[in-house]
Amino acid sequence: MVTTWIIDPTHSEIGFRVKHLMISTVKGQFRRFLATATTEGDVWENASLHFEAEVDSIETGVEQRDGHLKSEDFFHASAYPTLRFVSTAFRAKSEDTYEVVGNLTIRDVTLPVTLKAIYxxxxxxxxxxxxxxxxxxxxxxxKEFNLKWDAVTEAGGVVVSDDVKLVLDVQMTKQAV
Structure with missing residues (x-):
């Protein structure tokens, strides 16, 4: 029996972390998002996951930085209002750990990504x-997703790292049959 799960936005956070000046970490999150998953019964192995976030809901705690992230230098929210992830595989690696493979779309770029999910x-x-x-x-x-703005400090250091860590704390609600 196919079971549908819907993300509970009041008990979930969709966040990211990126190094600033290579010495500290800036954290941010998307405040508006939707996600659904389908499983066979309550078994998460081979689940299907679909996720979307509104780019305009990005928040880092600094309004000026949020505006820059929404601009053409980064997400270009007016042209690409949604980022999306669609799973292609949901594999058990251990009793409580899964490998989630799927296609992530940011701006006009869709690339395969592999995520670790701890149940x-x-x-x-x-x-x-x-x-x-x-x-x-x-x-x-x-940079692979065309979030290419870059600057170099006088000492030659990078202002914003290319490597972005995705950090999601997700609570899904099982839907009645």
């Missing part, structure tokens, strides 16, 4: 809804 388990909440939790992470090259 936190499932629980029934106070309302009788079954919830499943995951910590998902992986790394991408921002």
């Amino acid at each position: 936190g388990g499932a629980m029934t909440d106070f309302y009788g809804q079954t919830k499943a939790g995951f910590e998902i992470s992986g790394n991408i090259s921002r």
Whole structure:
């Protein structure tokens, strides 16, 4: 029996981390997103996952930086308002760890990425809804997705690293049949 799961946005965070000046880390997240997964029963092996985030909802805690990230230098939110991930494989690596392979689309570029998903388990909440939790992470090259703005300090250091760590804390809600 196919089971559908919907992300619970009030108990999920879709974030990223990137080195600034190669000495500190800037963290950010997307505030508006949707995700669905389908499983065979409650078994996550071979699950299918579809995720979208609104680029305009990016937030780093610094309004000026958020505006720059939304500009043509980075995400170009007015032309490419959504980023998307569609899984092509969801493989168990151990009892609670999965390898999630799929296609990530940012701007006008779609590339395959591999993510690690750690299953936190499932629980029934106070309302009788079954919830499943995951910590998902992986790394991408921002330049491969045309997020190419770059600057070099006077000392020759890079302002923003090419390597971006994706960090997602996700709670999925099982949908009634």
